[in-house]
Amino acid sequence: MQGLAGKRVIVTAGAAGIGRVTAEAFVDAGARVFVCDIDDRALADVAAKRPEIGRIHADVAREEDVERLFAAALAALGGLDILVNNAGIAGPTGPVESLDLAGWKHCLAVNLDGTFLCTRRAVPELVKAGGGSIVNLSSTAGLFGFPNRTPYATAKWGIIGLTKTLAMELGPRGIRVNAICPGPVEGPRIERVIAADAQVTGRSIEETRAAYLRTNALRTFVEARDIANMILFLCSDLGRRITGQAIAVDGGTETLRTR
Numbered sequence: 486m487q488g489l490a491g492k493r494v495i496v497t498a499g500a501a502g503i504g505r506v507t508a509e510a511f512v513d514a515g516a517r518v519f520v521c522d523i524d525d526r527a528l529a530d531v532a533a534k535r536p537e538i539g540r541i542h543a544d545v546a547r548e549e550d551v552e553r554l555f556a557a558a559l560a561a562l563g564g565l566d567i568l569v570n571n572a573g574i575a576g577p578t579g580p581v582e583s584l585d586l587a588g589w590k591h592c593l594a595v596n597l598d599g600t601f602l603c604t605r606r607a608v609p610e611l612v613k614a615g616g617g618s619i620v621n622l623s624s625t626a627g628l629f630g631f632p633n634r635t636p637y638a639t640a641k642w643g644i645i646g647l648t649k650t651l652a653m654e655l656g657p658r659g660i661r662v663n664a665i666c667p668g669p670v671e672g673p674r675i676e677r678v679i680a681a682d683a684q685v686t687g688r689s690i691e692e693t694r695a696a697y698l699r700t701n702a703l704r705t706f707v708e709a710r711d712i713a714n715m716i717l718f719l720c721s722d723l724g725r726r727i728t729g730q731a732i733a734v735d736g737g738t739e740t741l742r743t744r
Contacts, residue, residue: 488722490515493562493614495554497545497603498572499538500527502672503622506709507569507716508538514717516567519558521545545572545599546591555606565610567720570600570621570644575674576636578681589636596640600647608655616659618720621648622712623664625733631741633685641666645731652729661728663719668735669697671706686744696744702737 489511499508499520505527508518512535519539522528528540539561543550559565576592577584600621611617626634627641648664655662669675675697683693698704715734718724 486514486717486721486723488725489717489720492516492566492720493564494518494567494569494720495558495562495565495603495607496520496569496571497554497599498522499569500524500531500540502674503667503670503709503712504569504571505531507571507713509535510710510713510717511567512537514721517562519561521550521554521558521572544595545570545603546594548602551599551602551606554603555610559610564614565607566614566617568603568607568611568617568619569716570603570619572596572599572603573622573640575678575681576634576640578633578678579685580633581635584635592636593640593643596637597643597647600644604647604651608660611655611660612658617661618724619651619655619660619662620716620719621662621664623648623666623731625666625668625735625738626741627664627731628666628733629738629741633682634741648731649729656728661719661724663724663728664731665712665715665719666731666733666735667707667712668701668733668738669706670712671708675706682743688744693743700738700740700743701735702739705736707734707736 496508498504500522521543541557543554573596577588623644624641626638627645631638652662
């Protein structure tokens with residue numbers, strides 16, 4: 486894709502899922518990539534199969550881990566042009582009165598605090614590079630209400646507010662900031678969400694999965710590559726005039742109410 490060759494990229498939670506597919510897509514486009522993750526098995530798989538991708542164990546909810554991530558990434562890459570804030574967790578599922586404060590705080594810490602911490606650390610490097618691009622992973626849960634997923638939806642709405650504010654703040658310095666709002670993405674994570682939802686509602690996993698599929702116009706889950714394609718577009722020369730946007734890649738979500 487135009488303008489990505491030689492770009493220096495950090496992808497958080499980049500050893501598996503959307504992050505892994507995105508990291509590999511950047512490498513295939515000629516970029517140099519560094520990832521972090523908390524999954525050591527996934528990191529080992531990256532080392533074995535894509536050794537050209539730099540990597541470190543780091544939890545973006547921990548400020549000291551973010552500092553270690555950037556120290557290692559900058560040493561390996563020599564600077565930064567693109568940050569993809571992909572790290573996030575599903576958080577607890579259940580009626581609001583059943584949720585505990587610890588689960589709420591942990592969900593917001595990973596999804597929202599992690600995005601803030603990495604962005605704060607990245608901005609001086611992007612300024613040194615003469616500008617760049619930040620892509621934050623929100624969700625269709627950041628565009629719609631999502632019953633029984635209060636912490637997750639709250640964090641993802643927060644990411645969109647952060648994105649729009651930073652686009653205004655950083656635009657004069659040549660830094661574009663956008664958010665991607667995926668719908669349910671095929672893979673183990675959505676299957677865990679479906680299983681948790683089924684447990685709360687008493688429905689079967691099959692019934693719950695069918696209900697999730699009915700939430701969008703195309704009646705399908707998206708694939709990680711669909712998300713990666715949009716991220717690369719936004720960071721390429723083709724997206725050079727796009728900033729402050731929350732772009733859904735979701736098959737046309739109509740509702741997140743599944744019952």
